[in-house]
Amino acid sequence: MYSKAETLELRKKHIGPSCKVFFAKDPIKIVRAHGQYMFDENGEKYLDCINNVAHVGHSHPQVIQAAVKQMELLNTNSRFLHDNLVEYAKRLTATLPEALSVCYFVNSGSEANDLALRLARQYSGHQDVITLDHAYHGHVTSLIDISPYKFNQLGKEAKKEFVHVAPSPDIYRGKYREEHQDPGSAYADDVEKIIEEAQKNGREIAAFIAESMQSCGGQVIPPAGYFQKVAEIVHKAGGVFIADEVQVGFGRVGKHFWAFQLQGEDFVPDIVTMGKPIGNGHPMSCVVTTRQIAEAFGASGLEYFNTFGGNPVSCAIGLAVLDVIEKEDLQGNATNVGNYLTELLKEQQEKHPLVGDVRGVGLFLGVDLVKDRQKRSPATAEAQHIIYKLKEQKILLSADGPYRNILKFKPPMCFSKEDAKFVVDQIDKLLTDLEEATVIGTRNGLSTSTQCKRKVPTEGSSQLDSFSETISHINGSACRQKTGFGSESHTVSCKRIRT
Amino acid sequence: MYSKAETLELRKKHIGPSCKVFFAKDPIKIVRAHGQYMFDENGEKYLDCINNVAHVGHSHPQVIQAAVKQMELLNTNSRFLHDNLVEYAKRLTATLPEALSVCYFVNSGSEANDLALRLARQYSGHQDVITLDHAYHGHVTSLIDISPYKFNQLGKEAKKEFVHVAPSPDIYRGKYREEHQDPGSAYADDVEKIIEEAQKNGREIAAFIAESMQSCGGQVIPPAGYFQKVAEIVHKAGGVFIADEVQVGFGRVGKHFWAFQLQGEDFVPDIVTMGKPIGNGHPMSCVVTTRQIAEAFGASGLEYFNTFGGNPVSCAIGLAVLDVIEKEDLQGNATNVGNYLTELLKEQQEKHPLVGDVRGVGLFLGVDLVKDRQKRSPATAEAQHIIYKLKEQKILLSADGPYRNILKFKPPMCFSKEDAKFVVDQIDKLLTDLEEATVIGTRNGLSTSTQCKRKVPTEGSSQLDSFSETISHINGSACRQKTGFGSESHTVSCKRIRT
Known part of the structure; x- marks a missing residue:
């Protein structure tokens, strides 16, 4: 043109x-x-x-076919019952540990991480968030606030009081390195110290959020045991563990469907957020959490409605992506x-x-x-x-x-x-x-x-x-x-x- | 199934x-x-x-055809050059007053309104927002904060200090009614009083935000002159006027393409947000603003990147929707x-x-x-x-x-x-x-x-x-x-x- x-x-x-x-x-x-x-x-x-x-893969025919077929039939919001929505939720939660059974469908990784914070805050009754250094979690206001990758560029005053930055668990160039006998525990101990300090100042932790592997932060693979220990510490403080799988989920790590599973079967996050690969380019994403957190969110009395989230076309595309991952191994x-x-x-x-x-x-x-x-x-x-x-x-x-x-x-x-x-x-x-x-x-x-x-x-x-x-x-x-x-x-x- | x-x-x-x-x-x-x-x-x-x-119309064949054609070719992010993006931006801005020439493509009305607030705050250097009573502007954290429709349900403490609620300009059951000789001015005067009060408390206004016609608030059509007068007052305070067209835009009002145009040609908002109808169900949306505001936003040094926003498929769909509106009158x-x-x-x-x-x-x-x-x-x-x-x-x-x-x-x-x-x-x-x-x-x-x-x-x-x-x-x-x-x-x- x-x-x-x-x-x-x-x-x-x-x-x-x-x-x-x-x-x-x-x-x-x-x-x-x-x-x-x-x-x-x-x-x-x-x-x-x-x-x-x-x-x-770009322009995958099976994904396109699924989109077209559904677009020709119906694309509407989730206030009507539709099989694609429930089938997709069923298939998606089947890839996750059993406790992670409740889905919220949204349109982007940013919407997913923002909703994860809303869930965490409503459930915990707390406000504060622990985030990793160099982390990026999305472009909406609430996520710029918890993304040092972004707010560090805005000057020293840019970090909000409710945000606490933990060192990135980078064993190559971080605080504790490969020669450390237990870097996972050492990095987790730092999180504990941050919480103690926050509590001393009368603050309470709603959530710890981290990408299961840090992407923008420099391809950081957290050391074994780190997530388990952090989860334990954060739970003790009344907060939840949010695993951000927006960049790294959907089988990219090969042997597991989710990158957090690299930490072992004994680790289950409280909230998992998804994004980018979920629809092979179609704007969609998802938050999955436990029944307990979902019920607490519902108890606020506020409805959650997302105009496009979970529409039959998005769900058809999501299902096709799961099919292709499986079929093409x-x-x-x-x-x-x-x-x-x-x-x-x-x-x-x-x-x-x-x-x-x-x-x-x-x-x-x-x-x-x-x-x-x-x-x-x-x-x-x-x-x-x-x-x-x-x-x-x-x-x-x-x-x-x-x-x-x-x-x-x-x-x-x-x-x-x-x-x-x-x-x-x-x-x-x-x-x-x-x-x-x-x-x-x-x-x-x-x-x-x-x-x-x-x-x-x-x-x-x-x-x-x-x-x-x-x-x-x-x-x-x-x-x-x-x-x-x-x-x-x-x-x-x-x-x-x-x- | x-x-x-x-x-x-x-x-x-x-x-x-x-x-x-x-x-x-x-x-x-x-x-x-x-x-x-x-x-x-x-x-x-x-x-x-x-x-x-x-x-x-549901399942419109021309919109589906445009989607399929583009899906088969390419769907990628806006860091590559693509004609659909610029063509759509050109077509969309052509429907608006000349000053509104710069687009940001995002995925939902919520993402659009959140970005509008970021633009307003960066441009004005202020934080506070004036919103109308009963307003709903979206489901992300920053928008629940400025939606009385939502936060009023969370108790008296739920209104944040930076939020100021102006009366809804409803001339049927609002504060000034159809028998008032100039309800537009009367409602605008209330906004002025709110600003004066806020400034007395050391607060500064970043934006006034309103749907061009209030939807959830009860199908409220603002009286003539209201928006002009509010814009003048808000500009004087260093803030901007955000017209939320998520529900009401794209020709729904018939004689105009945008509902804010009902107020007359002498009214031009500083930021317009779009959503729902823009892609006939496809998850997409847009923020349009002036060159001046866009430049100020860029001056912060932060890049704005939206993974799915403005992708070639979304833009192809957006273009098809504009075509159908025109072709089918x-x-x-x-x-x-x-x-x-x-x-x-x-x-x-x-x-x-x-x-x-x-x-x-x-x-x-x-x-x-x-x-x-x-x-x-x-x-x-x-x-x-x-x-x-x-x-x-x-x-x-x-x-x-x-x-x-x-x-x-x-x-x-x-x-x-x-x-x-x-x-x-x-x-x-x-x-x-x-x-x-x-x-x-x-x-x-x-x-x-x-x-x-x-x-x-x-x-x-x-x-x-x-x-x-x-x-x-x-x-x-x-x-x-x-x-x-x-x-x-x-x-x-x-x-x-x-x-």
Whole structure:
């Protein structure tokens, strides 16, 4: 319809400037997609390593078919009885521990997390929330409040009194690391101290909320036992445990359907929130909780009505997504391809000093790039460079975490071993180039701590340009604009290492 | 798939008890719908007078076709460039005054109103919000806070300090009525007084928010000049005017595309929020604002990202809805059928003392039932009785307002004159029956102020049963559960007038 330049012009005119595009200097126009591939207006094919929303693959025919069939019959609200609603609730709760039996269908991860807070507050009679450092839980007012990832950008005054920030249980670069004999307990003890401190100030805890694996926070896999211990502590304080599965649920971790299940069968959250992958791109989400909490919420006397939530079309789509995950054994694929990808990345770790850590489960993986393995100093510029160079190779990957130095894999679940090999081969080349540039730089008397170490481009002129922009998130989840897509921010000048 | 009883059983097990069904004692199971008609599991046809979400008619083929076509190509987030996004933004802003040129696409009316508050607060640097009495603006935490319709049910302490409630500009049963020489100014003066009071207490106004016509609040049409005057006062205080068009937008009022335009061309809100009808049932919505406010929001440095908002499928659907409104001249239909329906209802007003007021524009109409025309005492039980009896006649209508005595029409926009005649004929019969019962009751020495005046059923036994339940909202919008769908609440015993 429009040329890329026209599209961009109209976008500047009519879309809020806070809504960023990927690669602001040269954004991508995508016109079609299937499986793990996206195609631009010139028919160029991109490998999608980041889209955890297109969970069972872009434009999956079975999902579309289910949507069409139901759209032709009926799409209305949940005040009428409909089989899709109850069937979907039945199927969804069957994937969860028995106690988690009551659903609320909503339209987005943000609506889900907001409702989770309402449930927790009504049930506990308390107001305060414990959240993890670097956490992002959504874009509505109540969730900006509990997302350090966001409110930290608004200045020191931005943290509300009812919000308590616990350290992220990151055993690679957090407070307690892999050498600690029991990091799970150590991080949980910190939560206990926070509660004691809050209570001393007359405050009471409604909820502890955490992603089952922290996504924006840097692909953090909580140590064993952490959730169990936190749940015990939070329950003792009269609060509830909210597991945010918006980014990581629906079989992405492979061996389990939910990421919180990695902590063991003895851990059951009080509330689970879902989102992104649930409808393969269709706007829908869900909150599941216990009968007890649901009854307490009902006891307030307020009805809960969500106009679009749980409509027959959304539920038909949700059912189709569950069917496809099962039929195509996408959990098996997440395990197989995820293990293979992990192996390949571990080989990179052996080979390249820049790779400090490789972590993750299934098709949710992080590669922590460091300038110095001892100090674990984040290799932010290098990570951004790799992301940008991969884009030139038609590979979509993102870098995230508080220092935006963690390469983050969360592809559609049909991602293949060939795809894995292809992207790691490219990363290998880029890492080799970067390290060679460092050696050259060092030989020329440049410190290894220079922010930017890379070979001078020998051909093409776009390479330097590309570096003047950083990409904090290319992941469809969230991001900090300060160091984000805008070309105005965080430019890394590489001129000084021109040899 | 399931029998109605099984569906109900599964719903009780797996859906939050705060999520109510219509007609709790005998809910309706709908399996298909087209145009303004819905069909239950036995093929029984219902006339839908209430569903303002199925705006261009249930299961509209052109909307479905647009959805399918785009689903087959691509559904992804707005960080990639896409023509549907910019084309839709261009088309949507073309329906609005020129200053309203910047869009944020989100997933629900609640997300839209929450974002509107974030925009207003960031732009103004203030926190406080003025809202109208009986207003409902959505289900997320920040909106429950500014919805007296909801928070009034939670006790006297429930109103937050930053919330200021202005009287609803209802010239039939509000503070200033139709005999007042300038009710618009009088209601606006009240807003001014509220601001002065707030400022005296060191508080500052971020926004005044109001539905362009109050829906849950009782089909209130603000008097001429009210919005202009309020906007002037609010601007002087450094705040912005948010027009909530979630229920009433997209041509429902007939002669205008937006209900706020009824106030005249000299009124332009600073922010407009949209929802329900925008996607004919597809979960989507939008906030439109001025360049100035959008820039101020961007200046905070926070990116705004909404995973599903503005995806190519939602935008394709939005475009199709705009096309159908135009192609089928649904605004013309809203005017013609709306005028005809108003005429028929005015005839009812002539004929039946129970009809106190008939008001509205286009296909957004209210019939205010009163027990006494002088006192305007709300005929709540009668309204509920009519709603229930209409359901037996396979007509879906709702009663709303603070006393739930206002019959509320907001049907799909393809509603016809025949439909209008059919429903008013049924209402005529029911009003006649109710008034005869009153006469009989009075003859038998019963006061006219008895809560329930109706003829004793002469055949069938379901009539009394039906009366033991009240329906506050049957409209897909919101409701107060205390007197809502639950069979546990507000039963009106009619035994005493059995003659």
